[in-house]
Amino acid sequence: MNAITDLPYTVTRQRDVVDALRKLLPERCVLFNDEDIRPYECDGLAAYRQMPMVVALPDTEAQLVQILQLCRDMQLPIVPRGAGTGLSGGAMPIADGLVLSTAKLNRIIKVDPVARTAVVQPGVRNLAISDAAAPHNLYYAPDPSSQIACTIGGNVAENSGGVHCLKYGLTVHNVMRVRVVTIDGDIIELGGAALDAPGLDLLAVFIGSEGMLGIVTEVTVRLIPKPQRACVIMASFDDVVKGGNAVADVIGAGIIPAGLEMMDRTSSRMVEPFVKAGYDIDAAAILLCESDGTPEEVSEEIAHMTAILTASGATKISVSGSDEERLRFWSGRKNAFPAAGRISPDYYCMDGTIPRKRLADVLLRIEAMESKYGLRCANVFHAGDGNLHPLILFDANKPGEFHQAEAFGAEILELCVEVGGTITGEHGVGIEKINSMCVQYSPQEREAFFAVKRAFDTAFLLNPDKAIPSLHRCAEYGKMHVQRGQLKFPDLPRF
Amino acid sequence: MNAITDLPYTVTRQRDVVDALRKLLPERCVLFNDEDIRPYECDGLAAYRQMPMVVALPDTEAQLVQILQLCRDMQLPIVPRGAGTGLSGGAMPIADGLVLSTAKLNRIIKVDPVARTAVVQPGVRNLAISDAAAPHNLYYAPDPSSQIACTIGGNVAENSGGVHCLKYGLTVHNVMRVRVVTIDGDIIELGGAALDAPGLDLLAVFIGSEGMLGIVTEVTVRLIPKPQRACVIMASFDDVVKGGNAVADVIGAGIIPAGLEMMDRTSSRMVEPFVKAGYDIDAAAILLCESDGTPEEVSEEIAHMTAILTASGATKISVSGSDEERLRFWSGRKNAFPAAGRISPDYYCMDGTIPRKRLADVLLRIEAMESKYGLRCANVFHAGDGNLHPLILFDANKPGEFHQAEAFGAEILELCVEVGGTITGEHGVGIEKINSMCVQYSPQEREAFFAVKRAFDTAFLLNPDKAIPSLHRCAEYGKMHVQRGQLKFPDLPRF
Numbered sequence: 001m002n003a004i005t006d007l008p009y010t011v012t013r014q015r016d017v018v019d020a021l022r023k024l025l026p027e028r029c030v031l032f033n034d035e036d037i038r039p040y041e042c043d044g045l046a047a048y049r050q051m052p053m054v055v056a057l058p059d060t061e062a063q064l065v066q067i068l069q070l071c072r073d074m075q076l077p078i079v080p081r082g083a084g085t086g087l088s089g090g091a092m093p094i095a096d097g098l099v100l101s102t103a104k105l106n107r108i109i110k111v112d113p114v115a116r117t118a119v120v121q122p123g124v125r126n127l128a129i130s131d132a133a134a135p136h137n138l139y140y141a142p143d144p145s146s147q148i149a150c151t152i153g154g155n156v157a158e159n160s161g162g163v164h165c166l167k168y169g170l171t172v173h174n175v176m177r178v179r180v181v182t183i184d185g186d187i188i189e190l191g192g193a194a195l196d197a198p199g200l201d202l203l204a205v206f207i208g209s210e211g212m213l214g215i216v217t218e219v220t221v222r223l224i225p226k227p228q229r230a231c232v233i234m235a236s237f238d239d240v241v242k243g244g245n246a247v248a249d250v251i252g253a254g255i256i257p258a259g260l261e262m263m264d265r266t267s268s269r270m271v272e273p274f275v276k277a278g279y280d281i282d283a284a285a286i287l288l289c290e291s292d293g294t295p296e297e298v299s300e301e302i303a304h305m306t307a308i309l310t311a312s313g314a315t316k317i318s319v320s321g322s323d324e325e326r327l328r329f330w331s332g333r334k335n336a337f338p339a340a341g342r343i344s345p346d347y348y349c350m351d352g353t354i355p356r357k358r359l360a361d362v363l364l365r366i367e368a369m370e371s372k373y374g375l376r377c378a379n380v381f382h383a384g385d386g387n388l389h390p391l392i393l394f395d396a397n398k399p400g401e402f403h404q405a406e407a408f409g410a411e412i413l414e415l416c417v418e419v420g421g422t423i424t425g426e427h428g429v430g431i432e433k434i435n436s437m438c439v440q441y442s443p444q445e446r447e448a449f450f451a452v453k454r455a456f457d458t459a460f461l462l463n464p465d466k467a468i469p470s471l472h473r474c475a476e477y478g479k480m481h482v483q484r485g486q487l488k489f490p491d492l493p494r495f
Numbered sequence: 496m497n498a499i500t501d502l503p504y505t506v507t508r509q510r511d512v513v514d515a516l517r518k519l520l521p522e523r524c525v526l527f528n529d530e531d532i533r534p535y536e537c538d539g540l541a542a543y544r545q546m547p548m549v550v551a552l553p554d555t556e557a558q559l560v561q562i563l564q565l566c567r568d569m570q571l572p573i574v575p576r577g578a579g580t581g582l583s584g585g586a587m588p589i590a591d592g593l594v595l596s597t598a599k600l601n602r603i604i605k606v607d608p609v610a611r612t613a614v615v616q617p618g619v620r621n622l623a624i625s626d627a628a629a630p631h632n633l634y635y636a637p638d639p640s641s642q643i644a645c646t647i648g649g650n651v652a653e654n655s656g657g658v659h660c661l662k663y664g665l666t667v668h669n670v671m672r673v674r675v676v677t678i679d680g681d682i683i684e685l686g687g688a689a690l691d692a693p694g695l696d697l698l699a700v701f702i703g704s705e706g707m708l709g710i711v712t713e714v715t716v717r718l719i720p721k722p723q724r725a726c727v728i729m730a731s732f733d734d735v736v737k738g739g740n741a742v743a744d745v746i747g748a749g750i751i752p753a754g755l756e757m758m759d760r761t762s763s764r765m766v767e768p769f770v771k772a773g774y775d776i777d778a779a780a781i782l783l784c785e786s787d788g789t790p791e792e793v794s795e796e797i798a799h800m801t802a803i804l805t806a807s808g809a810t811k812i813s814v815s816g817s818d819e820e821r822l823r824f825w826s827g828r829k830n831a832f833p834a835a836g837r838i839s840p841d842y843y844c845m846d847g848t849i850p851r852k853r854l855a856d857v858l859l860r861i862e863a864m865e866s867k868y869g870l871r872c873a874n875v876f877h878a879g880d881g882n883l884h885p886l887i888l889f890d891a892n893k894p895g896e897f898h899q900a901e902a903f904g905a906e907i908l909e910l911c912v913e914v915g916g917t918i919t920g921e922h923g924v925g926i927e928k929i930n931s932m933c934v935q936y937s938p939q940e941r942e943a944f945f946a947v948k949r950a951f952d953t954a955f956l957l958n959p960d961k962a963i964p965s966l967h968r969c970a971e972y973g974k975m976h977v978q979r980g981q982l983k984f985p986d987l988p989r990f
């Protein structure tokens with residue numbers, strides 16, 4: 001009777017979803033044309049792409065509640081999205097799903113200089129919080145490299161770190177409370193001002209849950225006083241093993257540097273022409289060790305670290321003489337990823353952690369893998385907390401190279417687990433490392449994750465197939481087929 | 496046909512359970528006679544008592560797995576128990592249930608001075624960990640007042656703190672990994688050596704879960720180097736409000752003291768004759784402010800804090816001249832609870848938190864409540880983190896006094912929530928504060944807790960009716976009847 005019924009299901013489904021969303025949201029907040037939704041097809045892990053069915057950008061929490069209820073009622077999978085700077089494909093869309101962007105929820109609700117807190121909406125950029133707190137001489141500590149662009153909502157989803165998290169902690173250590181909308185549209189508040197909230201610590205569970213449990217609509221962060229002084233040492237080593245051991249020596253001496261980063265020669269040579277940070281490009285490895293605090297504390301700690309680094313075999317040591325020089329030393333480290341993009345057509349950034357004492361050992365094994373896979377790897381690390389960021393350089397236009405890079409990356413992650421570390425330090429599991437979760441955890445442990453996921457999202461609508469692999473997926477691991485630019489899921493039943 | 500069938504159900508049920516347990520455990524590990532199980536009828540919250548059906552004390556993890564599977568199969572509720580020093584009735588037995596004591600799982604498995612970790616079984620005493628680490632000049636930081644007796648398993652269940660948690664954190668900040676047996680007998684490991692473990696942060700959920708999610712059989716704790724020097728200031732104030740404001744001033748100056756404790760005059764007068772700590776018993780309040788670190792850091796911080804306390808109106812300041820004197824200053828604070836027992840037939844220790852800036856205000860309101868309820872209240876605080884421990888003094892033999900003390904305590908907790916704090920800082924909710932959870936959380940938030948509880952324990956066998964109140968219970972709150980020494984539950988359906 002009706003010609004419309006002859007349309008493919010995907011088309012009628014999209015039309016139904018868009019019609020329903022438009023009843024809840026202004027027209028400009030619902031995107032579905034190809035050109036409008038193209039920017040949402042991937043996050044920072046650009047090798048994995050998928051166009052969504054529809055993108056919703058609520059202006060208010062009330063709209064967000066209604067969107068979630070609609071998705072639940074229509075059984076529409078939801079992929080939450082902050083700024084899309086994530087590096088593990090956590091915000092990669094689902095073909096028959098909705099992307100829920102928190103970009104328009106970008107108000108700084110309150111900065112309280114006495115309580116040293118800020119209450120912000122999820123779409124507020126990480127650096128914008130520190131900017132708002134700056135008049136009170138306060139700042140928000142976690143500083144991922146993407147801090148100019150990334151949002152606090154995304155930071156909460158990924159439990160983001162940064163170069164200063166060794167001393168100041170990850171997102172979970174700097175967020176006091178979140179306000180969450182559940183898939184049923186309920187609003188709950190988790191955490192609080194006290195050191196410990198009564199009941200189960202669901203705040204910690206939400207932080208780093210990669211959008212699988214609910215959508216955060218308000219975040220109360222801790223602000224800390226800007227240190228009076230900060231100073232960074234740049235130390236050169238003629239051998240990566242010596243550099244790795246120097247990291248262990250600094251920490252072993254009981255020092256907690258404000259930052260402790262390592263870059264190998266490939267990295268410093270990659271960065272230097274681009275950033276002109278003043279790096280010693282002849283050194284096999286350079287360490288950046290920052291101290292902050294009162295001028296007396298900084299002087300004492302810099303002297304102490306200088307002595308340790310010298311004893312550990314540093315061939316050259318420079319100490320930043322001004323804050324400009326300090327920021328210049330850091331600029332190289334912070335721009336390592338874009339620099340990789342300048343010397344190689346493509347790069348694949350890994351994010352594993354290892355026990356600090358295994359740093360030197362792991363570096364040598366990664367070097368051996370470079371020959372095995374025929375690809376170069378630049379190594380930058382949050383060395384102080386054992387968080388590696390090997391950047392595997394490849395050219396996606398050369399047949400097989402992406403595949404080789406993926407295999408190289410997977411082997412690095414397996415090595416991390418083998419030496420007692422983990423498959424992700426701060427970038428999350430997303431879609432990229434979901435198979436590596438099979439290596440990291442036992443079936444019983446993965447089932448514990450699922451049990452909690454199920455507790456909040458019975459129908460598995462919130463970012464399904466991310467972060468936790470099903471038993472089935474782990475059984476299939478190794479046989480799964482990945483095509484450049486488009487991850488093809490085998491047609492598996494979900495969980 | 497069989498006379499045994501004429502026995503009351505409780506008797507045959509106990510016999511069946513004991514028979515089944517004896518197939519799994521040596522005879523000495525299964526207690527069920529009145530004289531044997533009497534010591535288990537309460538924990539440190541002695542006003543709440545209940546004899547259990549049976550007590551099991553496994554020697555090994557394998558036995559513990561079998562006990563849990565048996566309980567699941569027989570639908571037998573389980574109350575886990577460490578040393579029984581808890582103060583919220585978390586280990587109060589259930590009449591038709593089993594008490595699972597971890598007392599015999601008391602091996603220190605490994606102390607690793609390089610990684611600065613210790614792996615211990617749950618029955619190891621808190622202080623025994625530091626004793627084992629002492630030869631390496633390391634220690635385990637959280638130090639609840641009961642640290643001589645309390646076990647790490649109990650500390651994990653309650654997320655215990657102590658006088659140094661302001662600087663060194665609670666149990667959750669000092670435990671890296673736990674090994675857990677689930678109600679199904681599965682063994683899972685949560686957490687790890689890295690700053691952040693991939694997947695959901697179930698480690699944080701287990702810590703402080705009051706035995707509701709699983710039984711911990713192995714705990715990996717972080718050890719930290721003993722500070723080179725520690726020194727404590729004792730400051731007197733002629734007004735509690737000034738003392739409360741001085742706390743805010745110290746923290747406001749950006750100092751994180753190793754300990755920052757406050758005692759009012761009732762407390763210092765209660766403690767001094769007993770401990771002879773050298774307290775100023777004429778002062779309305781005394782503050783203890785500890786600094787630790789290198790000798791230079793300590794000297795600088797003590798000078799800084801002395802200046803702040805003087806500016807805040809301290810009438811007298813003493814600085815410990817030796818480690819003996821420092822420990823003597825602390826001994827009064829650490830013995831406040833036993834001292835209360837010497838001056839009053841009974842006392843009721845509360846454990847709320849409040850924002851630091853409300854300290855002075857809350858103290859005045861508690862003072863007003865003393866008149867209202869006709870009971871004295873001694874106030875000791877972990878002032879630095881806003882954790883109050885009002886000790887309500889009463890005589891249970893005087894009709895109505897226990898009831899008055901309970902009402903007084905409940906009003907203090909409601910005041911804590913009113914000013915933006917919480918109903919428990921470190922003692923847990925247990926059975927004591929379960930009604931106050933109705934004040935702290937919305938029905939949706941409590942449902943989120945239940946959802947996670949259910950995810951691990953569908954049949955609600957693990958410490959049921961503790962920590963999270965049912966919707967029904969909250970609806971009944973205010974009408975529930977409590978009798979001295981025996982809490983009578985209304986005959987409600989569970990959840």
